[in-house]
Amino acid sequence: MVKTTTQAAPHRARACAWSGLYNPALVMRDIGYVLPGFFISLFAFSLLVPLASVGIATLVIWLGALLLPATLLLATKFAELSRTRAAWWGAAVPAPAYRAPSPGLGGFMRIMADGRRWLDLAFETLVAFPVRAITFSVGVAWLAAALGGTTWAIWARFLPENDSVFPGNMLRAIFGDALTLEAAYSRAAESLTYTLFGVIALALTPVVMRALATFDISLTRAGLGGTTPSTPGNGATRTPAADGASTSQLAFTSFTGWSWILIGFAAVATIAVSWPLLATLYDVHPAIAMVLATAEATAVALALRLPAIAIALGTIAPAAMALITAEPVETPWPWPVPALIVQALLAFIIGLRHDWRWVLAALALPQLAVIAAVAMSGTGFTAGAITSLVISSSVALGLGLGGIVLQGILENRGALRAERQHxxxxxxxxxxxxxxxxVARELHDVVAHSMSVVSIQANTAKYRIPGLGDEAEAEFAAIAQSSRQALSEMRGLLATLRDSDGTAPLAPQPTLSDLPALIEGSRNSGAEITFTQSGGVTTEPVLSATGLTVYRVVQESLANAMRHAPGAAIDVTVTLGDDEITVAVENSHAPVEAPPAPGSGLGLAGLRERVAALGGTVTAGPTGETGAGEGFAVHATLPR
Incomplete structure (x- = not known):
């Protein structure tokens, strides 16, 4: 049996992810997904990190050999909870194949060899917690700004007077001298400004919450999603595990999953380090520092799938950073250390997954943009600036080449794995x-040989046995015809069995139109058969598979009746309805007691399999009220 997996098309999934933005139920769904995720990840982080640390530290005294498998199992439970939350949100994450724990202490310790569980641990500690801390902070801050701004006029009157000049400065920057100082810095202007900000924030709340939820879901699918072997092109193959359980060949290494884990961690670390560093050491406004840090983190996150956008962000952000921080400071310039690391990491990721031309662009464009920014800044190419440019270009070049080399190694390994699979x-x-x-040889040597002998004996009977009457000759002729037909079907079966590439000639399969010939051939064997075919007024034709199955049901039922109840009257009824086809083959009680007929009992079992494959049903059993049976009946119903 082939198990099929239905997956939504990627474009459709992306479209549905942003549908119904302003549906209140969906907005609450996004909020209900984003906000509780932080507390769940905090609980997981507070459990997994100490347990993993103690387990690794005590591994030398064998205590960690018991603690680490338990930690990995706990990480798997938290990973399952993350998948369940994603499914509740509406984005099902396919579960990966884990190595099943074996019985005993040794089997419990072998859990440490399951790389998929280590991936769960890394995701829940290195990615899920910092990402959900950021999404929670942004979500709470945005909701507070939206609610606080829209209700500012209500509760601002209870606040003490303060020296806040932000609304007034902003209004003066927008309107200039057209707005007087008293009006710009009045309480009414302040209330109007904050209310306007609150209304804008409230209008954008569904977009922001959906973006936060989608970001979390994307990382969850990348880090915790399994592979579907039946999907072409996913690179996963199914191989038997050592313990007999079926597992994914990529389950241990899971290169793509680990890549997303590390990239997500690098993106979060970029924001966490670059934002405060720019704001404190380089005296950049916190809002501008946040934008620059976010642009760098986004470039790292998109490098794996969207290299063009990643390179564009990786070019604009450092150039803008060099212009903003051009004032003489006792810090590295024009490449701050976080920006230098991001640019090198960007070149490495692109070299790992994309063509060398993308790597060249990731190396050259940021450097050229920063050089142009230095030339326009007025500071000039000082010794420190030249040193920073040389170091950044050298480090980025080295990591970019390393990514290209590693990509070649991985491609060779993939080609070798594909060759082994082939x-x-x-x-x-x-x-x-x-x-x-x-099987074909055995059928040819045993069955086909015996049928040939039967055919020859039936054809030569009238020459070998003198004085045969007309009825006896007709009987032998019917036997010869049946044996020739059986031999013809046997040859087709043997050709199909010996066919290795599907080029064997196939004879036409019987259909409903062949039923009269089957009935007539069975009558020639001396059976008393009544055949009735009704219905068929619909214009829809009967499918060839359905017609063949009806033919085989009648054929097998007639053979059983003639074998087990010789001389009994047989009634065959085929009814063609609009939606289904009904077949009934009934025979009366045999006039004389028949000797035991050999048979394996597989005929009716084969009929049930044929009919069930088409969605139909078969019943077979003795007739009569006594239970002993006066005859035998086979009833089959097939969808048309």
Whole structure:
């Protein structure tokens, strides 16, 4: 049985992720996903980090060998909770294949060899907690700004007078001398400004909450999502694990998952380090520092999938940073240390996953943009600036080349894995072909030979046995015809079994139109058969598979009736309805006691499988009220 997995198309999934933004229920869903996630991740972080640290520290005294598997199992439970929350939000995350724990203490300790569980631990500690701390902070701050701003006029009157000049300065910058100082710095102007900000924030709240939720969901799918073997092109293959459980070949290494884990961690670390550093050491306004740090972090996050946008952000952000921080300060310039690390990391990620031309662009464009910014800044190419430019270009070049080399190594490993898989498939196909040839040889040597002998004896009976009457000759002729038909079908079956590439000639399969010939051939064997076919007024044709199944049901039922109840009257009824086809084959009680007929009992079982494959049903059993049975009946119903 083939198990199929239905997946939504990527474009449709992206479109649905941003649909219904202003639906109150969906807005509450986004808030209900974003805000509680921080507390869950805080609880997971406070448990997993101490347990993992103690487990690693006590590994040398074997205590960690017991503590680390328990920590990994706990991390898996938190990962399952993250997938459950994503499914509640509406984005199902496919569960990966874990290595099943084996019985005993040794099996429990072998959990440490499951890389998928280590990936769960890394995600829940290094990515989920900092990401959800940021989304929680942004979400709470945005909601507070929206609610506080829109209600400012109500509760601002209870606040003491303060010396806040932000609203007045902003209004003076916008309107200039057209607005007097008294009006710009009045309480009414302050209230109007904050209320306007609150209304704008409230209008954008659904967008911001959906963006935060989508960002969290994207990282969850990347870090915790499993692979679907039946999906072409996902790079996952199914191989038997050592303990007998089926697992994914990428489950241990999970290169893509680890890449997203590290990239997400790097993006969060970029914001956490670059934002305060620019604001404190380089005297950049906190809001501008936040924008520059976010641009750098976004470039790192997009480098894996969208290199063009990542390179654009990685070019604009350091150039703007060099212009803003051009005043003489006792710090590295024009490349601050976080920006230098981001640019090198950007070149490494792009070199790891993309063509060398993208790497060249990631190396050259930021450097050229920063050089142009230095030339326009008026500070000039000082010794410190030249040193910073040389160091940044050298580090970025080295990591970019390292990414290209590592990409080649991984591609070679992937090609080797694909070749091994192809060889394994060829071996399996060869074994299957050998088994089919063995079955075909046995059928040819045993069944086909016996049927040939029957055919020859039936054809030569009138020459070998003198004085045969007309009825006996007709009987032998019917036997010869049946044996020839069976031999013809046997040859087709043997050709199909020996066919390795699907080029064997196939004879036409029987259909409903062949039923009269089947009935007539069975009557020639001396059976008393009544055949009735009704219905068929609909214009919809009967499918070939359905017609073949009806033919086989009648064929098998007639053969059983003639074998087990010789001389009994047989009634065959086929009814073609608008929605279904009904087949009934009933035979009366045999006039004389029939000798035991050999049979394996697989005929009716095969019919049930055929009919069930088309969504139909089959019943077979003795007729009569006594239970002993006066005859036998087979009833089948198939959808048309």
């Amino acid at each position: 060889s394994a498939e060829l071996d399996a196909k060869q074994r299957e072909l050998s088994e089919r040839n063995l």
